[in-house]
Amino acid sequence: DQQVKQNSPSLSVQEGRISILNCDYTNSMFDYFLWYKKYPAEGPTFLISISSIKDKNEDGRFTVFLNKSAKHLSLHIVPSQPGDSAVYFCAASSYNFNKFYFGSGTKLNVKP
Amino acid sequence: NAGVTQTPKFQVLKTGQSMTLQCAQDMNHNSMYWYRQDPGMGLRLIYYSASEGTTDKGEVPNGYNVSRLNKREFSLRLESAAPSQTSVYFCASSDGAGVTEAFFGQGTRLTVV
Numbered sequence: 058d059q060q061v062k063q064n065s066p067s068l069s070v071q072e073g074r075i076s077i078l079n080c081d082y083t084n085s086m087f088d089y090f091l092w093y094k095k096y097p098a099e100g101p102t103f104l105i106s107i108s109s110i111k112d113k114n115e116d117g118r119f120t121v122f123l124n125k126s127a128k129h130l131s132l133h134i135v136p137s138q139p140g141d142s143a144v145y146f147c148a149a150s151s152y153n154f155n156k157f158y159f160g161s162g163t164k165l166n167v168k169p
Numbered sequence: 170n171a172g173v174t175q176t177p178k179f180q181v182l183k184t185g186q187s188m189t190l191q192c193a194q195d196m197n198h199n200s201m202y203w204y205r206q207d208p209g210m211g212l213r214l215i216y217y218s219a220s221e222g223t224t225d226k227g228e229v230p231n232g233y234n235v236s237r238l239n240k241r242e243f244s245l246r247l248e249s250a251a252p253s254q255t256s257v258y259f260c261a262s263s264d265g266a267g268v269t270e271a272f273f274g275q276g277t278r279l280t281v282v
Contacts, residue, residue, distance in 0.1 A: 059211075066209070089267045100173070100259055100273035101212070146211060152267030155200060155219045156227065161211035 060084045061149050063160035070167050076134040078163050080147030083128065087149040091157070092121060092132045095144045104145075105132070137167045171195050175260050175274035182250040182281045190245040190277050192260030200263045201243035202271065203227075203235060205256040212259065218243055250281045 062081045070076045078092075088109040093101035107114040107121045107130070114121050120133045134141055147160040176191045194201065199220045204212040204227075214227030218237040232254060234246045243262075247254060257278050263271040 061211075063211070091270055093273075098276075100261075100275045103270040103272070106270060148212075148271075150266035152265065155266045156202065156214055156217050157261075157263075157266055157271050158214070159204070159212035161209055 058083075059161070060087075061147055061158045061160040063147055063163050065163050066161070067164045067166070070137045070165065072139055072167055072169050073136045076132075076137045076141065076165055076167065078132040078134075078145050078147075078165065080130045080132075080160055081128055082130075082149050082158075084149070084151075084158075085128070086151050086153060087158075088152065089150045090121070090123060090130050091148040091150070092119075093146040093148060093159075094141075095146060095162070101146055134165075137165075139167050139169050141165060142167045173260055173262055173272050173274035175258075175277050177277060178275065180277060180279050182247075182279065184251060184281060186250050187246065187248050188250065188279075189247075190258055190260075190279075191242070192244065192274060193242045194260075194262040194272070195241065196262060196264075196272065197240070198262035198264050198272075199240070200265065200271075201237065202261040202263070203233075203243070203245045204259045204261065205229065206259060206276075207256050215245065215258075247279075250279075252281045255279060255281045 091106040202217040203215040216235040261271040
């Protein structure tokens with residue numbers, strides 16, 4: 058059973074608008090959450106992370122929000138750019154597990 | 170700065186053949202991982218090594234073996250390839266899950282016919 062879920066396989070957004078990608082998790086032991094970006098024929102690259110002691114983390118155009126009570130996190134991209142078009146993976150980990158669990162990914166298409 | 174290097178990048182195998190996927194990292198990370206990526210399934214953990222000398226099963230270990238040769242290298246072996254093992258394989262390394270990120274290689278696209 059998947060412990061990290063991304064229920065939207067794809068998302069299409071106009072350039073300049075906000076992109077919101079969502080992720081849910083089931084294991085309350087997770088204490089560190091990450092977003093990765095993946096272009097075709099490349100490995101995933103780290104984008105942004107958040108510790109469970111925070112509810113928000115910003116890095117430029119990217120903001121990750123964590124709602125622990127709902128076991129939900131989201132990635133906001135503002136403003137969206139065509140170069141942001143990629144597959145985005147949500148991941149969760151724990152110091153106790155020493156491994157990373159990934160969601161199934163959301164393919165973002167930012168239209169010019 | 171190479172990061173995580175995987176070889177080969179592409180491979181076609183016949184059913185029943187064996188092969189080893191190689192992975193090396195130059196970041197002095199303790200932990201290394203092997204994932205496979207399949208359409209609609211995301212990245213699933215095959216095996217991981219928390220530190221040199223240790224290996225553990227992940228979510229989908231059947232049909233695979235691993236070797237943590239030293240701190241830098243972590244190889245994945247398919248003893249008798251099956252079409253269900255057609256996938257893209259990624260190696261990753263980290264200085265500790267729960268506190269920092271994992272860095273990924275560029276992947277190996279494997280086709281088993």
